[in-house]
Amino acid sequence: MKNKEMTKTDKVSKTLSKIVLIILIVGFALLAIGVGYCVINMMPVDAKDSTPITFVVDKGMGKSAVVDKLKKEGIIRNALVFKIYLRIADDSIFYPGTYSLNKSMNAEEIIKIINSGDKQNDEDISITFIEGKRFPYYVGKISETFGYTEEEILKVSSNQEFLNKLIDKYWFVTTDILNKDIYYPLEGYLFPDTYSFKKDASIETILETLVKQLGNKLEIYKNDITASKYSIHGLLTLASMVELEAVSAEDRTNVSRVFVNRLEKNIPLGSDVTAYYAHKKEMTVSLTNGELDACNAYNTRGTCAISGLPVGPICSSSYSSITAAINPAENAYLFFMADINNKVYFSMTNDEQVKKINELKKQKLWPE
Numbered sequence: 001m002k003n004k005e006m007t008k009t010d011k012v013s014k015t016l017s018k019i020v021l022i023i024l025i026v027g028f029a030l031l032a033i034g035v036g037y038c039v040i041n042m043m044p045v046d047a048k049d050s051t052p053i054t055f056v057v058d059k060g061m062g063k064s065a066v067v068d069k070l071k072k073e074g075i076i077r078n079a080l081v082f083k084i085y086l087r088i089a090d091d092s093i094f095y096p097g098t099y100s101l102n103k104s105m106n107a108e109e110i111i112k113i114i115n116s117g118d119k120q121n122d123e124d125i126s127i128t129f130i131e132g133k134r135f136p137y138y139v140g141k142i143s144e145t146f147g148y149t150e151e152e153i154l155k156v157s158s159n160q161e162f163l164n165k166l167i168d169k170y171w172f173v174t175t176d177i178l179n180k181d182i183y184y185p186l187e188g189y190l191f192p193d194t195y196s197f198k199k200d201a202s203i204e205t206i207l208e209t210l211v212k213q214l215g216n217k218l219e220i221y222k223n224d225i226t227a228s229k230y231s232i233h234g235l236l237t238l239a240s241m242v243e244l245e246a247v248s249a250e251d252r253t254n255v256s257r258v259f260v261n262r263l264e265k266n267i268p269l270g271s272d273v274t275a276y277y278a279h280k281k282e283m284t285v286s287l288t289n290g291e292l293d294a295c296n297a298y299n300t301r302g303t304c305a306i307s308g309l310p311v312g313p314i315c316s317s318s319y320s321s322i323t324a325a326i327n328p329a330e331n332a333y334l335f336f337m338a339d340i341n342n343k344v345y346f347s348m349t350n351d352e353q354v355k356k357i358n359e360l361k362k363q364k365l366w367p368e
Contacts, residue, residue, distance in 0.1 A: 188313020
């Protein structure tokens with residue numbers, strides 16, 4: 001009887017031992033997975049991308065806000081893991097200032113720089129480009145900041161060897177930019193953002209950095225772009241038109257769809273902004289009827305309007321407009337207009353469009 005009781009006890013003991021062992025194994029496995037996940041998410045976003053990114057820590061900004069901003073600007077992989085690491089294993093102080101970071105830095109390197117207060121080198125130059133501007137604006141900003149003449153910059157930007165290098169290196173830069181009717185080959189390919197450069201940065205380096213940043217922004221949409229019926233050059237062209245025709249993100253997606261609807265019905269796009277670009281005029285002046293009706297690879301207005309999209313982009317687009325071009329809203333509108341307050345109105349027919357314009361004129365909301 002005693003032996004039987006011992007046998008039962010032994011069995012229970014062995015069963016408990018097995019359960020404990022399984023729990024330990026599962027626990028260690030989960031711990032290993034958790035540690036592995038954290039380690040991966042503390043690694044660089046892109047070990048090969050050392051493009052300088054100007055990162056500003058504002059006065060009074062807490063660690064959590066700094067981490068959220070690092071994630072938003074694509075400098076770290078995972079904000080939650082970063083925050084947990086800071087809480088558990090690091091007592092760093094994030095000093096206010098402007099820092100030069102890049103995507104090839106791991107979490108510890110980023111923390112070390114911001115914690116040290118080692119602000120952007122005085123030899124570095126920070127430069128900000130605004131969206132919705134034409135290529136000559138970029139040329140002027142680069143000339144003003146780095147001392148190159150505008151002629152030098154224009155020469156490099158249209159250099160065949162340099163352009164072919166970009167085409168070979170970046171998936172989104174195609175031979176479309178070499179079209180002889182395009183005014184500036186890199187129009188629409190320079191992404192508007194804040195950059196940090198060495199004072200002696202070459203023109204090639206500056207231009208390529210802006211092109212590369214566009215690629216960084218497009219990467220998330222690479223599959224959508226590949227699946228689109230429009231080329232990447234066409235999408236950037238569409239985005240540039242959307243940029244100048246609407247302000248809000250919602251309006252931009254709807255305007256984008258209007259253009260797509262017209263393209264699908266083989267109706268001229270009828271966009272004023274393309275006519276202005278065709279004549280290299282600012283939209284603060286009026287175009288003559290002759291200019292509106294002029295034959296040009298950019299002009300989508302008037303009696304000589306081209307069929308389809310212009311030959312190339314007409315400005316550098318914001319991320320919002322690029323997104324709208326790739327993913328337009330769903331609507332059946334064929335017309336739109338904006339009043340003096342930039343409010344956009346959509347119509348199904350030309351009669352509706354004319355009626356709305358007359359209403360806006362009576363309300364003194366139509367531009368003279």
